Amino acid sequence: MCAEELDFIEKYDLLGCIQCGRCTGGCPVALRTPLRVRCFMNDTQNEERLEELSEKPEIWDCTTCYTCAARCPKGLEPLEVLIGLRSLLIEEGKVQPTVRDALESIFKDGNPWGSPRAKRLDWTEGLEVKTLEPEAEETTDVLLFICCTDAYDPRVMKVAQALVKVLDAAGVDFGLIGEDESCCGSEVRRLGEEGLFEMCDEENVELLNSFNVNRIVTVSPHCYNTIKKEYHGLKHEVLHYTELVAQLLEDGKLELSKELKNVVTYHDPCFLGKQNDIYDEPRYILTRIPGVEFREFDRCRERSLCCEGGGGKMWVESESKEERLAEIRVEDAKEMGAEIIAVACPFCLLTLEDATKVKGVDEEMRVADILELLAEAL
Amino acid sequence: MNMVVCVKRVPDTAESEVHIDASGKDIDKSRLSFGINECDNYAVEEAIQIKERLGDSTVTVISMGSKESDEVIRMALAKGGDDAIRLEDEAFAGGDGLATAKALAAAIKGLEYDIVFTGALADDDGYAVVPAALGELLGVPHATYVKKVEISEDGKKAKVGRELEGGLMEFLEIELPCVLGIQTGINEPRYASFKGIKQAAKKEIAVKSASDLGLDASEVGEAGSWAVLEKFTLPVVGEMAEILEGDPEETAAKLAGILKEKGLI
Numbered sequence: 001m002c003a004e005e006l007d008f009i010e011k012y013d014l015l016g017c018i019q020c021g022r023c024t025g026g027c028p029v030a031l032r033t034p035l036r037v038r039c040f041m042n043d044t045q046n047e048e049r050l051e052e053l054s055e056k057p058e059i060w061d062c063t064t065c066y067t068c069a070a071r072c073p074k075g076l077e078p079l080e081v082l083i084g085l086r087s088l089l090i091e092e093g094k095v096q097p098t099v100r101d102a103l104e105s106i107f108k109d110g111n112p113w114g115s116p117r118a119k120r121l122d123w124t125e126g127l128e129v130k131t132l133e134p135e136a137e138e139t140t141d142v143l144l145f146i147c148c149t150d151a152y153d154p155r156v157m158k159v160a161q162a163l164v165k166v167l168d169a170a171g172v173d174f175g176l177i178g179e180d181e182s183c184c185g186s187e188v189r190r191l192g193e194e195g196l197f198e199m200c201d202e203e204n205v206e207l208l209n210s211f212n213v214n215r216i217v218t219v220s221p222h223c224y225n226t227i228k229k230e231y232h233g234l235k236h237e238v239l240h241y242t243e244l245v246a247q248l249l250e251d252g253k254l255e256l257s258k259e260l261k262n263v264v265t266y267h268d269p270c271f272l273g274k275q276n277d278i279y280d281e282p283r284y285i286l287t288r289i290p291g292v293e294f295r296e297f298d299r300c301r302e303r304s305l306c307c308e309g310g311g312g313k314m315w316v317e318s319e320s321k322e323e324r325l326a327e328i329r330v331e332d333a334k335e336m337g338a339e340i341i342a343v344a345c346p347f348c349l350l351t352l353e354d355a356t357k358v359k360g361v362d363e364e365m366r367v368a369d370i371l372e373l374l375a376e377a378l
Numbered sequence: 379m380n381m382v383v384c385v386k387r388v389p390d391t392a393e394s395e396v397h398i399d400a401s402g403k404d405i406d407k408s409r410l411s412f413g414i415n416e417c418d419n420y421a422v423e424e425a426i427q428i429k430e431r432l433g434d435s436t437v438t439v440i441s442m443g444s445k446e447s448d449e450v451i452r453m454a455l456a457k458g459g460d461d462a463i464r465l466e467d468e469a470f471a472g473g474d475g476l477a478t479a480k481a482l483a484a485a486i487k488g489l490e491y492d493i494v495f496t497g498a499l500a501d502d503d504g505y506a507v508v509p510a511a512l513g514e515l516l517g518v519p520h521a522t523y524v525k526k527v528e529i530s531e532d533g534k535k536a537k538v539g540r541e542l543e544g545g546l547m548e549f550l551e552i553e554l555p556c557v558l559g560i561q562t563g564i565n566e567p568r569y570a571s572f573k574g575i576k577q578a579a580k581k582e583i584a585v586k587s588a589s590d591l592g593l594d595a596s597e598v599g600e601a602g603s604w605a606v607l608e609k610f611t612l613p614v615v616g617e618m619a620e621i622l623e624g625d626p627e628e629t630a631a632k633l634a635g636i637l638k639e640k641g642l643i
Contacts, residue, residue: 049545093457100569107572108390108411116394118409195572 008044012081016074017041023068023078026140028306031247032322037068037078044081050332054085060096064190064311065270070302079311086192086312095191098315103193106200110182111148112315120179121326122158123150127164132175134210142167142174142244143236145227147220148183149314155353156346160219162375163241169378170254172244174217180207184218186226186271191312201365205233219371221271221278221345222310228276240272242344242370246281249288256377259291264373265338267297267329268304269345269350282344285370289377295336297329305329309347326355334361341367379435379533381425382486383494384508385418385454387447391501400611414450417497421560423567424527425459425495433527436460440485442470444479448583455581456574457567467587472600472607475507481598482508483515491555493534498523498559505605509559520557521550525564529554560607 008014024030024038043049052060062082069077089095095103102112111115111170121131123146144167148158150185167174185200204227208216215237218224228238248254263285272275272278279301287294299305307326308318323377329352333341341356346369353367389410399406414422422439429435439454441535442465451462465481473481484496494516499506506522513520525547526539534554539547541561552558588598600606620636622629637643 090569090571091573092575093570095569097566099569103569104413108413114393116390116409116411118394193572195574195576199572 022071026067026071033320034058035061040048054088059085059314065306066275083337090192102315113152115152130175131178136212140175140213145218150219162371165375170248181201183205184223184226186222187312211333216221221269242281246284249282258377261291263293264297264340266342269348290314307351308350309351326351330355379492380490382438382491382494383425385441386415387450388415388502398610419567421495422454423565441620453570453576455578456570462583469588469595469599474603474605475505476511477602478509480483494557498561518555523561524558525561
């Protein structure tokens with residue numbers, strides 16, 4: 001470990017912490033794991049304890065949902081301290097094999113799922129989609145940034161397919177990067193691999209800037225957050241698909257003719273809501289689908305309960321045997337009589353759908369991305 | 379303890395479609411990604427762990443291949459390797475495991491070593507020849523499919539466990555210096571961070587040709603091989619092959635019927 005990395009006090013403004021406990025008080029995973037981020041804000045001030053603290057398994061329980069930072073009265077970001085501790089382990093090479101494999105796969109093939117680059121467009125089979133050429137003379141309106149999970153996961157690729165159908169129906173001029181598209185690096189940064197994230201930042205900015213497009217639209221809120229807020233030197237505007245689709249509906253460019261006679265609730269993804277204040281667009285879209293009866297979770301919008309899919313948690317299993325937050329979410333949805341939990345994030349889709357199976361309610365309730373519901377209503 | 383680890387950069391074919399290229403002697407690698415041979419990754423980890431355990435040790439990384447192999451060498455250096463040598467020469471092309479072992483042996487002979495680690499076999503050609511041939515050429519004992527290594531206190535011997543079938547392990551006592559062909563699963567390879575790999579890029583990799591190693595072109599590569607690859611062909615679907623069609627339930631029932639009919643179950 002080098003001295004620069006050890007300087008936690010300065011890097012995370014630790015002396016600004018007043019130990020009020022609002023971070024831990026609102027932390028969703030504190031419900032089920034021993035993680036108390038307030039303690040880490042205090043303990044990491046002692047340089048000599050950093051190594052010992054980095055070896056505590058609960059630093060991997062953090063989903064980086066951002067509740068702690070949103071609630072901090074001093075404007076600090078406690079989650080970043082946990083990411084900093086993860087970085088110490090990464091530099092020592094001491095990470096779980098699943099994390100190692102995901103990171104090596106990103107380095108080698110540009111995705112965390114251990115799949116070859118040559119299969120990145122498999123999800124487009126049967127669809128007619130334009131692949132963009134760098135430095136093209138003609139401007140394309142929208143560059144679709146397809147998340148690795150949407151491109152490779154057999155369940156989630158249906159969401160990307162639905163997006164293509166919806167944009168086609170609305171007559172949007174769009175294109176894909178193709179096989180050269182690489183992981184945005186959101187999970188890389190949150191797993192603590194700073195160096196690899198810098199590579200993702202540099203290479204993706206250069207690639208994205210090479211396309212003659214008006215704007216970039218992402219499928220995942222994780223890509224959205226990172227490309228919009230964490231990249232350096234990007235010249236294009238970045239939108240999440242919910243922003244684009246809400247606009248298309250408002251402008252009357254997207255017509256929904258079929259009814260979806262279901263009770264639908266919406267689970268706010270942390271990276272869309274808490275971290276980017278996009279709460280209204282998803283609700284606007286859902287309530288425009290004919291037949292939908294929309295109901296809210298008690299814990300919604302800023303207070304929404306995290307699904308535990310972010311922050312690298314797709315590759316780290318918590319040691320806790322307590323009920324998963326996604327299972328609590330599914331129970332709440334069942335209680336309110338929801339037949340569909342709508343989401344707008346690939347990780348939320350996977351964690352919540354899994355929870356419906358664990359809870360044995362997958363026959364009576366389904367989890368679907370907003371895009372899938374839209375495609376059904378076209 | 380002075381250790382040498384031999385690593386190979388190989389294409390990753392586990393998840394990819396593999397096609398024979400126009401020459402008929404190789405696969406089309408244009409759309410494949412490359413990385414360290416899986417067994418070799420465990421060999422690197424084993425050497426680094428021994429270095430960490432014993433202290434006062436060196437790990438030299440050797441690879442045969444083009445400049446692109448520097449990537450896997452750097453990864454091994456980032457994990458704790460000290461020096462690196464890359465063997466590159468047109469004369470090395472098309473060699474079998476024996477020809478590869480000749481070049482490696484020539485490079486290793488000039489070094490002080492107690493243990494030479496290799497992977498048990500390579501993911502691409504799967505010959506599994508290098509550790510045995512290397513031991514023979516260096517005139518030292520070797521063990522293959524090694525899944526456990528314990529160095530004696532005086533550092534003169536090692537107790538090694540070889541993986542046999544059915545979960546059995548064969549234990550041997552082997553005198554150092556020796557060559558050990560490492561099998562996957564012996565340890566849990568660590569992660570090499572991006573910063574670590576970049577840092578390792580500052581270390582020099584000594585590049586050596588056949589003549590640098592005192593080898594004649596006729597001794598290495600295809601010319602120096604006992605086994606020469608003539609061509610790849612896809613297995614021909616013969617008349618005896620029957621493809622069962624239908625959903626899993628139907629095909630399972632058909633398969634069970636056939637097995638019963640032939641008196642196999």
